[in-house]
Amino acid sequence: MATRHKGTGIPFKVYQDNRRNSNHQGEWYARAQAFGTTDLDGLAEHIAQHGSTFTKADIAGVLYTLQDCIMELLLSGQKVRFGDLGTFYLTIKTKPAATRTDFTVADNIEGVRLRFLPNQADDAALTSTRLREGVKFIDIADMAGVDDGGEDTEDAGQ
Numbered sequence: 001m002a003t004r005h006k007g008t009g010i011p012f013k014v015y016q017d018n019r020r021n022s023n024h025q026g027e028w029y030a031r032a033q034a035f036g037t038t039d040l041d042g043l044a045e046h047i048a049q050h051g052s053t054f055t056k057a058d059i060a061g062v063l064y065t066l067q068d069c070i071m072e073l074l075l076s077g078q079k080v081r082f083g084d085l086g087t088f089y090l091t092i093k094t095k096p097a098a099t100r101t102d103f104t105v106a107d108n109i110e111g112v113r114l115r116f117l118p119n120q121a122d123d124a125a126l127t128s129t130r131l132r133e134g135v136k137f138i139d140i141a142d143m144a145g146v147d148d149g150g151e152d153t154e155d156a157g158q
Contacts, residue, residue: 009136011035011143033140040064074114086118 012030019025038046044060052059070080070088079089093111097103 009138011138011140013140030137040067081119084119084121086116089115089117091115 011033013033014028014030016026016028017024040063041056041060044056044063047059048054048056054062070082073080074088074090079087081087091113092109093113094108095110097108
């Protein structure tokens with residue numbers, strides 16, 4: 001199955017697991033390699049270049065409002081499903097209290113985390129198995145002018 005999403009391919013880097021206590025020491029793994037980060041203005045420009053009748057400024061305004069609205073909904077206890085991509089939601093990190101009456105927000109809630117769960121629906125093709133079927137992978141060692149640095153001693157699985 002081919003994905004409906006365009007892209008040149010996912011660049012990756014191959015590295016060796018050199019952790020002393022690893023059951024997989026010496027084995028080789030791949031890690032997706034990002035070459036940059038696109039911010040909301042960059043995303044607005046990208047959308048505008050895809051034949052949109054809206055200007056970059058119009059699109060940026062919608063994106064900034066979208067960002068604000070997603071946060072507002074999350075902070076109101078809502079999960080936000082973002083089309084076929086998946087769902088944003090919040091979790092809290094807490095430490096235990098001996099009794100219910102001992103539990104207080106100030107003492108026991110340590111933080112809030114923003115989470116994202118990719119869409120698992122079969123028609124969205126965003127599960128790792130389904131997405132893998134339609135993705136091209138590019139070894140950065142094969143790219144002209146990109147040095148993959150040879151052996152990499154980073155931890156496996158990150």
